[in-house]
Amino acid sequence: MTASRPPNGAESPVFDTDALLDDPGTRIVVCCGSGGVGKTTSAAALGLRAAERGRDVVVITVDPARRLAQSMGLHTLDNTPRPVDLPGADAGTGRPAGTLYAMMLDMKRTFDEIVEAHADPERARQILANPFYQSLSSSFSGTQEYMAMEKLGQLRQSGDWDLIIVDTPPSRSALDFLDAPKRLGRFLDGRLLKILSAPAKTGAFRLIGAGFGVVTGIISKIVGAQLLRDVQTFVTAFDAVFGDFQERAEQTYRLLQAPDTAFIVVAAPDPDALREASYFIERLGADRMPLAGVVVNRTHRTATQGLSMEQSLAAAEAVAESGDHALAAAALRLHAERARMEAREIRLRERLTAAHPGVPVVEIPARPEDVSDLGGLHEIGEAMGNGGFQSRTGGNGVSG
């Protein structure tokens, strides 16, 4: 192969996902990464793998495309964990099979449930009917991330599962997922809402003094008096019930820093996805959140070793000139294309491992067909457990 050898230290350890899943001390696995890298599929495959290895697992997905449902052979997923039929469970595999449940986060439903659980019926009715609450609960960015964390906290507390796997919301960036819960909490407890909700006669209002009238005046001028009134009504009802929302957000945030939580960063072998992965790794480190490893999804490795792109193209030209052997010429061109792609992916991955030496990495080969059933998920889980087909230096990839 022509791919250059990585500099010393750029080779990363193999990410042993089986060891992570088998460890009873692992209670929460969070899959994160940018959109389109196969996060949902990875989360589902890890869930299935863990269940096959004896854990009682629940997978939470927040992906609105219902892909997890499809790949798990379920037609509907909703806000309650549903059991997934595991074909291997009664086939006598020799292993004590665990159980697998899956659910899809419904952020409005989750928020409504929090309101219903904490407010008296009359107050709950008021909050649920408020137009501002309806927007907040169904479409505000940050709500989905917040509710994913809220649900995670609930499931963790229920103690019904010994492993929870979370597929994170399709945020614009890593920052969004980690910051959104705090941001929503900060907003709900924030100075702005306190001002808006403060009745004129309270001490809080007097402290703020003249600022109050100016700020509400400006806001009213921009958004209109009606929206301002809706917000004020909402905040008054909400505040009476919840008190410190930010405290709740910080609690769920701390859950992510717990020693029994493990983050898995999922990436695809393209520059954007790997840049985002790199950013995520740094961010997790800065926030003291435990990174278990990186999954580089859908990589391409040739089945033919030791035949470089250049050799292959030269050979293809040689046979094409003879006018015969069209099949061989095309086969060699296909191989050249694959060898080039492989070299490029290895280069990209080396950049990641050079920037983050020591972070375990596992590669999952791209499949000709998309995953649409448990069989496919099983194979992906197996590839993860086997260390994928971890590439060695120089690109002598071993076919899985």
Added chain:
Amino acid sequence: MSAREREGHQGRVRLHVVTGKGGTGKTTVAASLALALASGGGRVLLVEVEGRQGIAQLFDCPPLPYEERKVAAAPGGGDVLALAVDAEAALMEYLEMFYGMRRAGNMLSRFGAVDFATTIAPGLRDVLVTGKATEAVRRRAGTDRRRGGRDGTRAPFVYDAVVLDAPPTGRIAQFLNVNSEVAGLARVGPIRNHADKVMETIRSPETAVHCVSLLEEMPAQECLDGISDLNGIGLNVGSLVVNMVRDPLFDARTLETAAAGELDTEALTRGLKAAMLEQPEERSRQLATEITEHARRVRVEAAIRRRLSAVEYPMRELPLSSDGITRDGLYDLAGLLREQGMA
């Protein structure tokens, strides 16, 4: 709408919104479309709204500020300018432009209202960023920008076209339908008026939404779902762009036999011998494995292409560049989009 009517209609489009699932290369398509539209002396603005600085990376220039600046010259004397819209800066600009209240903006900032408008409420954020893009579409030379151009002004438009590198398809209908988002919150008032004005441009025949897909299951499904969402809210769908298409290397019969695992490995071995490769038998078996995988993939891709071509919108195709997209590569893609009548 007949194909001919649509092509005529296409000619009037001045706001091109490009969407696609993450990883489909929509920024690349948006950038090459901007180059294609600017070819022959046009002036095109390429707008980024997700703060990813993907345009700067593609054009190999430093990160874009909140300012329209030239990023490339198009063939035949055209210019492509780019702008990265930042929601907070757009809010400040909005306050300044419509109320002369930049100081008020600073005050709101202190009280957390800016955080609220730009990051917590996507509806308001979307009003701000789409507001900026549609303002550029309407802007005319020599007019007072504070007024956003008066009706009846006949000065030429500042931009022949605006290309918006939009959020992913899963969120596109919600993003463009800022009106309904805001309507749920503000029934009257300035924000509502602003949203109405944005919607007027987005709903007009001047706007077309292009969906980028790959020949892969999930992107194609998201693309089809996105198109049906856009139809549902009455927005104009432009083209379907199938990106990263690979050249066919084998004829249909070879692919069929390969997919079935019945490839003639002896013929392959003879060819490899003729090419003087070592260990031709072993190589032949390995290459056959690659061809079989490839053939299965091609079969999946053909089925996806059939599903995509069933929609009534024109379908354009762009080739895969296995080494990634370079600045020069954008010009090639722009040429291909022009050849296919997209610009």
